[in-house]
Amino acid sequence: MTTTMTAPAPQLPTTAPAPAVRPEAPAGPPKLGRDALRRAQQETLDSPRMKYSVLAKMMFLPVDLVYGRKGSYTKFAMLEIIARVPYQAWERTGYWALHRHHGRSALALRVFDRIVEARADQDNEQWHLLIMQDLVQRNGVRQGRLLHGALPWLIAFFYYHVSWVLFLVRPERSYRLNAEFEDHAEHEYMSFVAEHPELESEDDPGTYAAEYGRYASVADLLRQIGHDERTHKLDSLAHVRAPRFHQVP
Ligand SMILES: [Fe+2]
Ligand SMILES: [Fe+2]
Numbered sequence: 001m002t003t004t005m006t007a008p009a010p011q012l013p014t015t016a017p018a019p020a021v022r023p024e025a026p027a028g029p030p031k032l033g034r035d036a037l038r039r040a041q042q043e044t045l046d047s048p049r050m051k052y053s054v055l056a057k058m059m060f061l062p063v064d065l066v067y068g069r070k071g072s073y074t075k076f077a078m079l080e081i082i083a084r085v086p087y088q089a090w091e092r093t094g095y096w097a098l099h100r101h102h103g104r105s106a107l108a109l110r111v112f113d114r115i116v117e118a119r120a121d122q123d124n125e126q127w128h129l130l131i132m133q134d135l136v137q138r139n140g141v142r143q144g145r146l147l148h149g150a151l152p153w154l155i156a157f158f159y160y161h162v163s164w165v166l167f168l169v170r171p172e173r174s175y176r177l178n179a180e181f182e183d184h185a186e187h188e189y190m191s192f193v194a195e196h197p198e199l200e201s202e203d204d205p206g207t208y209a210a211e212y213g214r215y216a217s218v219a220d221l222l223r224q225i226g227h228d229e230r231t232h233k234l235d236s237l238a239h240v241r242a243p244r245f246h247q248v249p
Pocket of ligand 1: 129
């Protein structure tokens with residue numbers, strides 16, 4: 001008589017391992033329908049601009065002097081080059097904070113949340129810039145190296161360093177400065193659409209439709225960008241009121 005030895009069944013865990021918690025990439029500003037875009041534009045036109053600080057005016061003044069006080073695609077392209085800068089500064093400073101405070105996992109997750117958000121906002125601003133450059137080219141506007149290359153770079157250089165220094169010393173001031181910049185951009189786009197009714201009948205070229213969406217007209221495309229700027233502004237203002245990310249709750 002032979003006996004068969006059977007291997008004991010492996011012990012299966014009674015509970016599934018907890019999924020890893022990872023900050024999810026934010027969806028970005030909401031895409032609005034036609035009526036909502038018009039309402040958003042009217043809300044902006046009916047609301048006063050924020051009170052801009054000296055630092056914000058130091059950036060707006062040279063842009064107005066060189067590109068004119070009124071909106072234009074070249075001026076918007078210039079503003080979009082600068083718009084990405086604080087998000088880049090916050091992302092880089094966030095990585096520095098992660099390195100400096102390594103070992104504090106709760107803090108690391110909060111800092112990483114901010115890094116993910118800053119990257120998403122940079123991407124959104126990047127689409128704005130590409131759309132503006134596309135509109136500049138389609139409208140046959142010539143861009144010189146000095147005014148459309150060197151000057152944006154100089155202002156962006158200034159803004160970048162102001163942003164990260166403020167972020168280290170007084171983060172709420174850095175967010176407030178960005179909110180002012182976004183408020184300015186929101187009003188510039190919405191006012192430009194109001195001043196150019198011909199844009200209502202101009203088709204959205206849809207060059208970046210797959211990535212940014214396609215709109216009924218160039219007017220709606222610009223309204224959507226203006227609403228994105230409002231969302232960026234409100235996000236920054238929320239951070240102004242929030243506790244500093246490096247404070248342990
Ligand atoms: Fe933008
Ligand atoms: Fe923005």
